[in-house]
Amino acid sequence: MTSPFQPASINSLQLKNRFIKAGTFENMTPGGMPSERLHQFHQQMAEGGIGMTTLGYCAVENNGRLHDRMMYMGEHIRDELSTLIQSLHQAGTKVSGQMGHGGGFSQNTALTIKRPKGPNFGINALGIPKGMFFCDAMNKKDIDSFIRAYKDAALFMKSVGFDCLEIHFGHGYGLCQFLSPKTNKRNDEFGGSLSNRMRLPLKVLSAVRAAVGDDFPLLAKVSITEGARGGIQFNETLKFCQALDKEGIDAIIPSTGSSTMNPMLMFRGENMLPHLLRHEKSALMRLILKLSGKALFKTYPYSPLYLKKYAAEIKDSVNAKLIYVGGASTVDDFTTLIDQGFDFIQLGRSLLAEPLLPNKLEHNNPIKACTHCNQCLGTIAHDEGIHCPYYL
Numbered sequence: 001m002t003s004p005f006q007p008a009s010i011n012s013l014q015l016k017n018r019f020i021k022a023g024t025f026e027n028m029t030p031g032g033m034p035s036e037r038l039h040q041f042h043q044q045m046a047e048g049g050i051g052m053t054t055l056g057y058c059a060v061e062n063n064g065r066l067h068d069r070m071m072y073m074g075e076h077i078r079d080e081l082s083t084l085i086q087s088l089h090q091a092g093t094k095v096s097g098q099m100g101h102g103g104g105f106s107q108n109t110a111l112t113i114k115r116p117k118g119p120n121f122g123i124n125a126l127g128i129p130k131g132m133f134f135c136d137a138m139n140k141k142d143i144d145s146f147i148r149a150y151k152d153a154a155l156f157m158k159s160v161g162f163d164c165l166e167i168h169f170g171h172g173y174g175l176c177q178f179l180s181p182k183t184n185k186r187n188d189e190f191g192g193s194l195s196n197r198m199r200l201p202l203k204v205l206s207a208v209r210a211a212v213g214d215d216f217p218l219l220a221k222v223s224i225t226e227g228a229r230g231g232i233q234f235n236e237t238l239k240f241c242q243a244l245d246k247e248g249i250d251a252i253i254p255s256t257g258s259s260t261m262n263p264m265l266m267f268r269g270e271n272m273l274p275h276l277l278r279h280e281k282s283a284l285m286r287l288i289l290k291l292s293g294k295a296l297f298k299t300y301p302y303s304p305l306y307l308k309k310y311a312a313e314i315k316d317s318v319n320a321k322l323i324y325v326g327g328a329s330t331v332d333d334f335t336t337l338i339d340q341g342f343d344f345i346q347l348g349r350s351l352l353a354e355p356l357l358p359n360k361l362e363h364n365n366p367i368k369a370c371t372h373c374n375q376c377l378g379t380i381a382h383d384e385g386i387h388c389p390y391y392l
């Protein structure tokens, strides 16, 4: 029988086991610079035995950042990133970078354009506390430069030492905004039918692939559904995954939900709203959260491996490898996933609760399983970055 501790490969990259740290924006890049704390955070993951860690939300360009505490890819951080990656390699772990772009959704006051740009003109919900109320529609030139930003970021990320790149197509961010019939109302070749809505995301994949070469591992994180009326539904996600597969993606990570429309779908467990309110510094944002929070943050009780059914359906309809993410926390969960043919397991909250999880399991030591209290989510705005309040 296959064990989660057996090595396995994604394209030309071999991982020592089947555990991958899921991308969790760390908030350890003050002013957009990778900090010593970010280094320690991933170093601890490496020392805990993870096969590959992921640097969460690496914006592909300055205008793709959600705020100015995020880093964006470029020469200004080459030294910090290469030192970090080399040290993680020495500790025996591989390193992936999650490529993100917020599209029309941003509160980055350091934008070099008047407003963030998405598929259409509309409300920039995230920007309201910063007085950034609207987003603009991308024109053809903007679309070309958006694709170029991914290509340039991919070239940079490969050159700086990342072993793998994960393109974020889900959770309501830029590429997802184009895929979604709710947020994409364009009437050119990038809007309308599913094949038109997939056009930009697939062009991004092919630009990234051309930049990194055929043997470099590329992962896609997608949302199974946005969990909103009129948004992306599973039947379209399945077709999108098949299209990614045809375009040469190496592995798919089926997540779910949308940060702007239904975030709790991906974080089943306790509602995160009280935790967000506790840590939010902006009085205006706290007021907005109080007024609109109940509608946005619905409660979905935790159940083990809550995305397995849909992830398995995707697995059965593509050749790409499948990386499970969503509530995997116990030894039984890990064994079930590997027994059922999932190639790798991404862990988000479980590793915040227990960074040494892979090594502890391998040596039959007890682990502290995540309780899905979701307090870690509130710490996204914390000065010290994300953490599990129960991890000592």
Ligand SMILES: Cc1cc2nc3c(=O)[nH]c(=O)nc-3n(C[C@H](O)[C@H](O)[C@H](O)COP(=O)(O)O)c2cc1C
Pocket: 022, 023, 024, 025, 026, 056, 057, 098, 168, 171, 221, 255, 266, 267, 325, 326, 327, 328, 346, 347, 348, 349, 350, 376, 377, 380, 386
């Ligand atoms: C604190 C925190 C930050 C997160 N940030 C990101 C992110 O930057 N990008 C992303 O794709 N998912 C992000 N996620 C979602 C996780 O990658 C993962 O999909 C989700 O937590 C479900 O997996 P889990 O049950 O193993 O935590 C974040 C999750 C947490 C807890």
